[in-house]
Amino acid sequence: MYKEGGKILRIVFWGTPEFALPSLERLKDKISLVITKPDKPQGRGLKLKPSPVKSKALELNIPVLSPEKLSEIKDKLSGFDLGVVVAYGLIIPKKIIDMFPKGIINLHPSLLPKYRGPAPIQWAIMNGEEETGVSIIYLTEELDAGDIILQERVKIFPEDTTETLSERLSMIGAEVLERAIGLIETGSINPIPQELLGTVSYAPKIDPEMGKIIWNARSKDIVNKIRALTPWPKAYFYRCGLRINILEGEPSPIKGEPGRVISVEEKGILVGTQDGSVWIKKVQPESRKVISGYDFANGYRIKEGSFLADE
Missing domain, CATH: 3.10.25.10 (Formyl transferase, C-terminal domain)
Structure with missing residues (x-):
């Protein structure tokens, strides 16, 4: 829960992989519910294993849901104010977005509108970029196309791999995400349409x-x-x-x-x-x-x- 001018903001957090953990831990006292992808069979015995986000949410005593489809839990999403998405891995439909009075915001690991899509870190390195960053945007029906609340630039070092850069972006992104929530709390946000910031490029799934x-x-x-x-x-x-x-x-x-x-x-x-x-x-x-x-x-x-x- 998060106070907005004396009112308690009820926040739902969507996330799945390790990349989302720094944000979950940083915001843990402000989150009312966590939603993550379902447990997956892994290993030789194909034993069901929870996502990193589910494991951490349980450790933090935050209620967690892991539906196959969001339509299964739609009735459990009423009464919340703000949604936060960090690498959830599934599309959140407009009818769910519209349920949140303060909208749903998303942490994306690129300087949007560059590298929209599921693999922005890999493509930034592959293309020899020397700089990338994180963007906090409003979630919309169009993938990674929402107005930008905050951005922060991050240097890509010559020795960086996707693993090392992902770790750094996840930490920086968590801090920027918390700042964005603070702006929403005070009503002092000034979102910028992406078309004002440059040409759109895409980061498709890695084959x-x-x-x-x-x-x-x-x-x-x-x-x-x-x-x-x-x-x-x-x-x-x-x-x-x-x-x-x-x-x-x-x-x-x-x-x-x-x-x-x-x-x-x-x-x-x-x-x-x-x-x-x-x-x-x-x-x-x-x-x-x-x-x-x-x-x-x-x-x-x-x-x-x-x-x-x-x-």
Whole structure:
């Protein structure tokens, strides 16, 4: 619950993955109800496992619902004032949005209107962006198209992966989200339509097959793909029919034939690209442990002058 000029604001929080946890924990004293996706079967025994948000809500003693469809719980959503969405993972229909007098707000990890869609962090890294951010917007029927309440810019470091950048954006986003609720509380918001802030771009769902490395590409594009697809679904190539996931790479100006091994050193495997080369520093052969590129080269008898991948 949250006080608005002496009135208690009743807040419903929608979220599912770990990305939503910093927001849930920061707002825990202001939330009346949590809604998350249903438990999923996982592991060899396919035992049902709750989402990270459900586990945390139960730990915090916040009531939680995990319906297959929101229509199942529509009658339980009356009497609330404000909705907050952080990576829920399902569409919230207009008839639900309209039930909240103060609307529903959403934390989106990009500087909207850039990178609307389900994978903004991955695409920002893949495209070589040096800056991204978080946006707090009003939820609308059109995906990620609502007016902007607050934004904050965040630097993307050269060593960032989707994993490290997601963690940082989730923490910063939680703080900005709390500030946005404060503005709603005081009635001092001044939402800005996205069309006033630039051109719309999109971040579609990541296809696992897009991780395959094409060596006749620019070095920085190959490394950006490795960074963007870590921890999932991972960039990869095939060697002796075995999928080899690449977890860390570094561009190099040394010239070489695309796909051909230039050098094998403790630093890793140096492989030629379109405009230079890439150091393959850390890999994970399918169903095996993570090892250094150097150890992989020794174990799989990779020699200078040979092609790294099967094709």
